[in-house]
Amino acid sequence: MSTPAATPDETLAFPIGRQCPYRPSAGYDAFRADGPLSRVRLYDGREVWLVTGYAEARALLADRRVSINPRVAGFPALSAEMAELETTGYTDVLIGVDPPLHTRQRAMLIPSFSVRRMNALRPAIQDIVDQRIDAMLAAGPPTDLVAGFALPVPSMAVCVLLGVPYEDRAAFEGPARGLFDADPERAGEAMAALTDYFGQLVRAKESNPGTGLLDDLIAEQVRKGTLSRDELVLYAMLMLIAGQDTTANVISLALDALLFDLGTPIDRAIDLVLPDAEVLRRLAGRRTCRGCGRTWHTEFAAPACPNVCDRCGGELFQRHDDNPDRITAGLQSYRPAAAATLSHYRASGKLTSIDATLTPAEVTAKALA
Numbered sequence: 001m002s003t004p005a006a007t008p009d010e011t012l013a014f015p016i017g018r019q020c021p022y023r024p025s026a027g028y029d030a031f032r033a034d035g036p037l038s039r040v041r042l043y044d045g046r047e048v049w050l051v052t053g054y055a056e057a058r059a060l061l062a063d064r065r066v067s068i069n070p071r072v073a074g075f076p077a078l079s080a081e082m083a084e085l086e087t088t089g090y091t092d093v094l095i096g097v098d099p100p101l102h103t104r105q106r107a108m109l110i111p112s113f114s115v116r117r118m119n120a121l122r123p124a125i126q127d128i129v130d131q132r133i134d135a136m137l138a139a140g141p142p143t144d145l146v147a148g149f150a151l152p153v154p155s156m157a158v159c160v161l162l163g164v165p166y167e168d169r170a171a172f173e174g175p176a177r178g179l180f181d182a183d184p185e186r187a188g189e190a191m192a193a194l195t196d197y198f199g200q201l202v203r204a205k206e207s208n209p210g211t212g213l214l215d216d217l218i219a220e221q222v223r224k225g226t227l228s229r230d231e232l233v234l235y236a237m238l239m240l241i242a243g244q245d246t247t248a249n250v251i252s253l254a255l256d257a258l259l260f261d262l263g264t265p266i267d268r269a270i271d272l273v274l275p276d277a278e279v280l281r282r283l284a285g286r287r288t289c290r291g292c293g294r295t296w297h298t299e300f301a302a303p304a305c306p307n308v309c310d311r312c313g314g315e316l317f318q319r320h321d322d323n324p325d326r327i328t329a330g331l332q333s334y335r336p337a338a339a340a341t342l343s344h345y346r347a348s349g350k351l352t353s354i355d356a357t358l359t360p361a362e363v364t365a366k367a368l369a
């Protein structure tokens with residue numbers, strides 16, 4: 001579905017993929033040199049104007065005849081996925097809305113984003129950051145910055161901001177990501193699950209108010225009849241989604257910038273490629289000795305007597321995270337979390353993929369090559 005329509009002149013295709021993750025594609029240089037206006041062709045074959053001149057862009061953005069509403073006929077969606085997503089309703093507050101409605105929607109949120117309110121959130125956000133760093137230090141190396149820090153910090157912080165219980169994350173984290181699924185049916189299911197979750201949350205808050213942006217809006221708007229429950233649910237969803245991957249990406253990229261400044265830039269990222277069934281076979285067979293802590297394997301390193309440590313006679317047990325359900329769940333959450341990291345290092349030409357079905361010696365040799 002994401003394959004661009006065949007175009008007679010490929011030089012017009014828009015948007016253009018990045019080569020370097022830090023910079024817009026060099027392919028745009030020609031359009032800028034041609035500026036301030038160029039003709040480009042979208043994924044669906046339509047030709048539209050691309051504005052690259054600063055003065056022209058300013059004039060256009062301030063012109064009330066221009067709309068950001070994707071439901072307006074002829075709106076130039078940038079991909080089939082975006083066109084599909086824009087029909088789900090998630091753009092119906094703020095991001096896909098024109099003035100004067102947009103101005104009214106923004107005005108409702110402004111009090112919850114005052115400097116005073118942001119400063120009041122600082123201690124809670126500092127706690128979140130401290131907790132995640134402590135957890136990574138306690139677990140010891142190696143550590144996964146994205147899974148351990150970059151993703152949970154914005155998720156937890158936006159929960160504090162909105163007044164959403166982070167303990168409920170199983171109900172909203174998966175669906176929030178599912179909204180961007182290329183399969184429209186799965187995206188629709190994710191939207192329904194989020195609507196359902198936030199609908200229930202809003203009703204619970206109406207009888208039992210807390211201290212978040214949603215609680216502010218219930219008190220200041222919903223009760224007075226200036227905002228419907230359905231609209232509030234859309235605000236909640238938008239804020240949750242808008243603050244997630246954006247912030248997670250900035251945090252992750254900051255590591256690159258930091259290491260670069262310290263004079264130790266990341267020069268290689270290694271991806272050990274292993275089929276899920278093999279991961280399961282290797283991990284689910286692992287047994288650990290209660291006595292000396294040594295690990296064994298039911299298939300690859302079996303002790304002489306099952307469940308008894310050859311070294312110390314201690315009893316062998318299976319760690320709770322080595323059980324097949326935990327491993328499968330881990331793989332499912334790892335895939336989406338790793339996708340962005342992998343594509344980042346692939347795009348910068350630093351990714352080495354190694355076939356991890358080889359022997360440990362072969363994998364090590366390839367990693368050090």
Ligand code: HEM
Nearest residue numbers: 094095096106158161238239240242243244246247248250
């Ligand atoms: C570093 C992190 C972030 C980046 C890079 C980022 C980027 C952006 C961009 C580029 C837009 C404009 C989209 C458009 O008009 O097409 C936008 C809008 C928006 N963002 Fe963010 N964002 C970040 C964090 C957040 C957070 C944490 C929240 C919520 C707590 C948030 C909420 C919103 C909302 C509500 C809008 C729509 C505003 C409007 O149209 O009035 N963003 N963001």
Ligand SMILES: [Zn+2]
Nearest residue numbers: 289292309312
């Ligand atoms: Zn032992």
